[in-house]
Amino acid sequence: MLSKQQLIEYSEEARKNYVNHISIDCVVFGFHEGQMKVLLLKTNDEEKWYLPGGFVLNEEPIDTAADRILKERTGLDKIFLQQFRVFGDPDRSKVHNDMYAGMLPKEENWFSGRFISIGYYALVDFFGVIPHPDQFSELCAWRDLDDMPEMQLDHENIYKSALDALRLQLNYQPIGYNLMPREFTMPELQKLYETILDKKLDRRNFQRRVLGFGILNRSEEPRKGGAHKAPYLYSFDMENYQNALTEGFKGGW
Amino acid sequence: MLSKQQLIEYSEEARKNYVNHISIDCVVFGFHEGQMKVLLLKTNDEEKWYLPGGFVLNEEPIDTAADRILKERTGLDKIFLQQFRVFGDPDRSKVHNDMYAGMLPKEENWFSGRFISIGYYALVDFFGVIPHPDQFSELCAWRDLDDMPEMQLDHENIYKSALDALRLQLNYQPIGYNLMPREFTMPELQKLYETILDKKLDRRNFQRRVLGFGILNRSEEPRKGGAHKAPYLYSFDMENYQNALTEGFKGGW
Numbered sequence: 283m284l285s286k287q288q289l290i291e292y293s294e295e296a297r298k299n300y301v302n303h304i305s306i307d308c309v310v311f312g313f314h315e316g317q318m319k320v321l322l323l324k325t326n327d328e329e330k331w332y333l334p335g336g337f338v339l340n341e342e343p344i345d346t347a348a349d350r351i352l353k354e355r356t357g358l359d360k361i362f363l364q365q366f367r368v369f370g371d372p373d374r375s376k377v378h379n380d381m382y383a384g385m386l387p388k389e390e391n392w393f394s395g396r397f398i399s400i401g402y403y404a405l406v407d408f409f410g411v412i413p414h415p416d417q418f419s420e421l422c423a424w425r426d427l428d429d430m431p432e433m434q435l436d437h438e439n440i441y442k443s444a445l446d447a448l449r450l451q452l453n454y455q456p457i458g459y460n461l462m463p464r465e466f467t468m469p470e471l472q473k474l475y476e477t478i479l480d481k482k483l484d485r486r487n488f489q490r491r492v493l494g495f496g497i498l499n500r501s502e503e504p505r506k507g508g509a510h511k512a513p514y515l516y517s518f519d520m521e522n523y524q525n526a527l528t529e530g531f532k533g534g535w
Numbered sequence: 536m537l538s539k540q541q542l543i544e545y546s547e548e549a550r551k552n553y554v555n556h557i558s559i560d561c562v563v564f565g566f567h568e569g570q571m572k573v574l575l576l577k578t579n580d581e582e583k584w585y586l587p588g589g590f591v592l593n594e595e596p597i598d599t600a601a602d603r604i605l606k607e608r609t610g611l612d613k614i615f616l617q618q619f620r621v622f623g624d625p626d627r628s629k630v631h632n633d634m635y636a637g638m639l640p641k642e643e644n645w646f647s648g649r650f651i652s653i654g655y656y657a658l659v660d661f662f663g664v665i666p667h668p669d670q671f672s673e674l675c676a677w678r679d680l681d682d683m684p685e686m687q688l689d690h691e692n693i694y695k696s697a698l699d700a701l702r703l704q705l706n707y708q709p710i711g712y713n714l715m716p717r718e719f720t721m722p723e724l725q726k727l728y729e730t731i732l733d734k735k736l737d738r739r740n741f742q743r744r745v746l747g748f749g750i751l752n753r754s755e756e757p758r759k760g761g762a763h764k765a766p767y768l769y770s771f772d773m774e775n776y777q778n779a780l781t782e783g784f785k786g787g788w
Binding site: 301302303338340341342343344345347349365367368370371372376391396398400446449450454529530 | 553554556557591593594595596597598600618620621624625647649651701702703704707710782783784
């Protein structure tokens, strides 16, 4: 929470530089070897946690704003961020309205009004991220998806919606670039899907379906070494992968 | 275009009642027996056309705002509207900024600033709709998707993005309720998909995939009459249909 003096300074800057009534909230899912985490922030005087978020500069495209916010929190450039939904309940800003009510006249108080928030999600390898707290927070940290803390505002709803969107995305867009090594086996890719969906998948159905997407190249030589039958190695066909990111797996029809 | 007096009155009302910097644009696709249309508006003094749109009341959830705007334009209640993307380019409001620049001091002029627009789309039977122009327009009309007029602002981009989103949706969510009669044949349903995708589909692949979604009930008796082999009749299983609308065809994995 901001002190009165901080609120005065922040409000003045914000009212000058940002588009009022719009915010951005980012759900960054981190994956590494079968584990899924979410990047969260905690302020020093509140018990609950926040998703990383921020505002849109007056002359800034919204996707650029999301990139900027994420870069500040993660150090990562060019994360593939997807808009997934807008959160526009009139009461969603009430906690902040109340928290700062009376500290400043309403028309000068950045947190006196309603904020409609654009939700973005991303999926990254959490080993590559160095979390940075923002000016309001003492902590920026990965939390396990199956052991999430209590969330402030409507942020529980936002990360759950993002997870639904990510799971839906498995049906119509490719996933896994930046999470897999350059070459990987079919069981390694299946593990990623199983972790996101939080369930076991049938090996043969998975292989048939993923190959049907047309985004994988199979190496001619199976992986060497090991006592068992050597598995084939796959890599992403980046041209088809990029096309499917923009257009989806339309080939299905 | 508003006259100066109209702009003064509109701006005063809008600044009092609506959330600034946020707008809603709706892409209403109309389907009927193999034809696809889009609902558009035209003002009396501009050559280009608009998508139906509007603003969000101070205390109104955004989805309710979209419903209200659509009801005013179509007379239809409870259209299934889907948020599909936010349009947040800083220059997208420039045409309106310029059109009304100088008519009113900037801080009083509703159209002096930037609007970030939430895009919604819907798919309806165009035979059930009576289009109503809004206060800015002389015309509200269905236009053929393959013969669209020049569009104002970024509205061409918005309806094309909506079409992409609708086509993607065919991969992960059901479609067709309210467009099909209560009972329909497989070729009738296939025609809907072919019209949206603007391409011919293979009959057997279509049938296998659609049945795999688990949203259809087949009647025990084939349709009677006709010289040819009587086709089976299908209807939507509304419980599975509703589940798949919220959760997607997750069963795929």
